[in-house]
Amino acid sequence: MKAVLRRLFARSLARLDLHEVLHRRVGLTGSFLTVDDDAIDLRQVERIIVIAIGKAAGSMTASVAKLLAPRTFDGIIVTTNASKTSIPGCEWYIGGHPLPNTRSFDAGAAVINCLKQVGPRDLVIYLLSGGGSALFEQPIDGLNLEDTKALNKLLVTAGPAIADVNVVRKHVSRVKGGQLTALAGQAQQLTFYVSDVPDNDPSLIASGPTMPDPSTVADCHAILKNTKLFDQMPIAVRKLFENDQIPETPKPGSPEFSTSRWYRLLGSTEAVKTMADETRALGWQVMIDVAVRDNWPLERTVEHLLTAVDHVRQAHPLSPVAIVNGGEFSCPVTNPLGLGGRNQAFVLACVPRIAGRSIAVLSAGTDGIDGSSPAAGAVADGESLSxxxxxxxxxxxxxxxxxxxxxxxxxxxxxxxxxxxHNVRDLRLLVAW
Structure with a gap:
């Protein structure tokens, strides 16, 4: 059964093809660039600028280049590693991940400089995917690289939900929380994004550099207080909060967004549905579980999903049954020397609970990375403990x-x-037979 679960995960990944989705949604008809039911007359556009940020930045830009050909564009690509494919007119920046580094700062400065030069007859296309929060950065006045790295390390290892992490990130940055859109002025701006955040909230993807930000500085204070992280922050960051020197970000309804449109290409919803479809194709009874939240601890997540698969099995005793779940949960790093992440931790916590039973469990990250390890996740069954x-x-x-x-x-x-x-969050599959 473990081999079957492996195949289901592999097939699901193969179907989450960004290139295919882009070409299905975006087209070039004569002089018109079409996206779903929207259209832009490129005869009215002086320049096209592409700003791609995240783990999928290179492949997304390559797809856009094919769509726009023979038209050319200038671009900045910020990602985790350079593509072997040359894209004319594009500068590449290999930023830091999971923590920002000097290259992340260089990328942030380059994008700021680029957007300051666009005019109202230009078209800016943003391509956003997972990892952008660390890969691309420029802090607010009063903070340097070491402050930013220390704050990010605290936030990503202490266990707050990613939504809360990104709320704080947005307010200590010059390039997050809608601030790129403000820099580009009245240029037409299109954002295509791959969601790696809860509920596919676009304001959280790569910390929402082009999206209106509904969160506030007051929200940051509440998050830092509730998570007891305020006193652990770098001194420079703490002083800015204490002295009310944290600026607000552009909000929904602000005029900065009057020429902007946003389009989600892929997200956790599509990933979960894809895995559920692949599993149903085997003739099994499948239930999609949407209850798990980002702030749930490991133990609660394990108990909930194993209980769920038991209930489905009781309701359908004559065929294999499956629970498909996506997203993330809280799994703080308790030992910096250990290898693994929440996916392998989840499966390991299941091992004694499924021992001797006809149950198999898989959990893996769709980006191929689980915490500090070289693996995406793990799989176990009733024989794993013995x-x-x-x-x-x-x-x-x-x-x-x-x-x-x-x-x-x-x-x-x-x-x-x-x-x-690319990253559309984690996938978990629990099967009983």
Whole structure:
């Protein structure tokens, strides 16, 4: 059964093809660039500028280049690694991830400089995907690279929900929370995005550089207070908050957004539906679970999903049943020396609970990366615990020291895809038969 779950995950990834989605939604008919029911007459456009930020930036830009050909454009691509495909007119920046670095700052400065030069007859196309919050940065006055890195490290390792993390990020940045749109003035602006955030909220993707920001500085204060992180922040950041020197971001309804349009290409919803469709094709009973939230701890998530698959099995005792779940949950890093992330931790926490039962569990990241490990996730079944014990592996020890990857690597049960180039959050599949 583990092999079947692996195949279902692989097929689901293969169907989440950004190039195909872009070409289905966007077209060039004569002089008109069409997106769904919208159209832009390119005869009225002086220049096209493409700003691509995130893990899928290179592939998204290459797709747009094919769509626009033979028209050319100037572009800035900010991503995790350079593409082997040359895209004329584009500058490449390889930013830091999961923490910003000097190249992230260079990328932020380049985009600011580029957008300051656009005019009202220009068309700016933004291509946003997961990872953009770290890859691309310029902080507000009073903060430097070390402050920014320290704050990001605190936020991403302490366990707050990603929505809360990005609310804080937006307010200490010059390039997040709608501020790129403000820089581009009255140019026509189109944003195409791949969602790696809860509920596909566009204001959170890459910390929403082109989207109206409904969050406020007051929200930041509440988040930092509720998570008890305020006193742990770098001194420079803390002083800006204490002295009310954190500027607000552009809000919904602001005139800066009058020439902007936004289009979601892929997100967690599509990923979950794709995996559910692949699983149903086997003739199994499938339920999509949408209850798990980003602030749920590991134990609650495990108990909820295993209980759910038991209930579905009781209702359908004559055929295999499956629960498909997407998104993320809270799994703070408790040991910086351990290898693994929330996906492998989830599967490891399931191992003793499914021991001896006809249940298999898979959890993996659609970006091909799970925490600090080289794997995307892991898979386990009712025999995993006994196999581990026979080889001297104690699951509770590996879970306690946040070293789930080492556990599954020794069992041969990691899922390794390599970086996929885009992120539509995690996928979990639980099957009972």
């Amino acid at each position: 196999r581990a014990e026979r080889t001297g592996l104690h699951h509770d020890t590996y879970l306690r020291r946040a070293d789930s990857h080492q556990f599954f690597e020794q069992l041969g049960d990691t899922i390794t895809t390599g970086p996929t180039g």
